[in-house]
Amino acid sequence: MKRFWSLLFLLVPIGGVATFLVAPYFNIVLPRDVSVHGRVIDNLFMFILYLTGAVFIVTELVLFYFMWKYDAKSNSKPVKYSHGSHSLEIVWTILPAVTLLFIAIYQMDAWATAKMNPPNIKPHAEVTGRQFNWDFRYPGGDDELYTEDDIVRTDGKLYLPVDEDILLKITSADVLHSFFLPNLRLKQDVVPGMTQSMWFKAKKTGGYDIVCAELCGWGHYKMKGRVFFLPREEYDQKILEMAAEQNTMRVDLPDEDE
Ligand SMILES: [Cu+2]
Incomplete structure (x- = not known):
C-alpha cells in the first residue's frame, strides 16, 4: 500500500x-x-x-x-518548516x-x-418567462408590440426568420428565469421589473431547444420550449396563420402605467 x-x-x-x-x-x-x-x-x-x-x-x-x-x-525524518x-x-x-x-x-x-450593440430594428417578439412557461408576444401586422393586433402564444413555440437579424425583448412575470438558447450560444437572465434585449442571427433552419437556466421553482425542469427558424416566406405564412387563430381570442394588453 x-x-x-x-x-x-x-x-x-x-x-x-x-x-x-x-x-x-x-x-x-x-x-x-x-x-x-x-x-x-x-x-x-x-x-x-x-x-x-x-x-x-x-x-x-x-x-x-x-x-x-x-x-x-x-520519509521518517521530521518535517522542516520554511518561511516561504x-x-x-x-x-x-x-x-x-x-x-x-x-x-x-x-x-x-x-x-x-x-x-452591447443591438441591431437597430424593431423587436420580432417579446419573451415572457413565467412559472413555468415561456410566453411569446408577436407584434402582428403593424410591427408594433402592445397593440390590438398582437399575437400571444403560450404553447412554448417561438417562430423566427432565418438569416436575418433578430431582436427579442425579454421580461419576467414572476421570478428570476434565464432564457437560454444553447444552439445560439446565448443566455440572458430574466429579471422581474426589467425589460432586456437579446439579439442574434441564425444561419440554419430547423427547431432548437429553449431552456430555462435559472432554478425558478418546482417546475423549473419543464420550463422548456422550441425556437423554429423558418425561411422568410414560411415565416410570414406562419405569422398570418397565428394571427388568424388569434382573431378568435382577445389579446390582453399590459396596463398603461406599467
Ligand atoms: Cu425557470
Missing part, C-alpha cells in the same frame, strides 16, 4: 484527460452551433478550456510528485493576474457583439 495516495491522486489528471478525449465518441460535446456569432464564443470557450486544462494537468502532476517524494512511509519565498509569491501572483487580464481583453469584442 506504499505510495497508494500518490497513485490515487495521479488518477485525477489521467481520468480528466481521458474523459475529455473520449467525450466526442459519446456525443458529449457542445450542441450544434446555428448562429452567426457562435463560433467566436466557441473559440473563446475552447481557448479557456485548453488554458485551464494545461494548468490543471501541471498542478496535478506537481501534486503527485510531492506526494510521491514525501510519502510518510518512506518572496520571489515565488510574486511570480504566482503576477502570472494569474496577467493571464486573467489577457482573457479580459481578448474577449471584449465577443462580449460587445453579443451584449
Whole structure:
C-alpha cells in the first residue's frame, strides 16, 4: 500500500484527460452551433478550456510528485518548516493576474457583439418567462408590440426568420428565469421589473431547444420550449396563420402605467 495516495491522486489528471478525449465518441460535446456569432464564443470557450486544462494537468502532476517524494512511509525524518519565498509569491501572483487580464481583453469584442450593440430594428417578439412557461408576444401586422393586433402564444413555440437579424425583448412575470438558447450560444437572465434585449442571427433552419437556466421553482425542469427558424416566406405564412387563430381570442394588453 506504499505510495497508494500518490497513485490515487495521479488518477485525477489521467481520468480528466481521458474523459475529455473520449467525450466526442459519446456525443458529449457542445450542441450544434446555428448562429452567426457562435463560433467566436466557441473559440473563446475552447481557448479557456485548453488554458485551464494545461494548468490543471501541471498542478496535478506537481501534486503527485510531492506526494510521491514525501510519502510518510518512506520519509521518517521530521518535517522542516520554511518561511516561504518572496520571489515565488510574486511570480504566482503576477502570472494569474496577467493571464486573467489577457482573457479580459481578448474577449471584449465577443462580449460587445453579443451584449452591447443591438441591431437597430424593431423587436420580432417579446419573451415572457413565467412559472413555468415561456410566453411569446408577436407584434402582428403593424410591427408594433402592445397593440390590438398582437399575437400571444403560450404553447412554448417561438417562430423566427432565418438569416436575418433578430431582436427579442425579454421580461419576467414572476421570478428570476434565464432564457437560454444553447444552439445560439446565448443566455440572458430574466429579471422581474426589467425589460432586456437579446439579439442574434441564425444561419440554419430547423427547431432548437429553449431552456430555462435559472432554478425558478418546482417546475423549473419543464420550463422548456422550441425556437423554429423558418425561411422568410414560411415565416410570414406562419405569422398570418397565428394571427388568424388569434382573431378568435382577445389579446390582453399590459396596463398603461406599467
Ligand atoms: Cu425557470
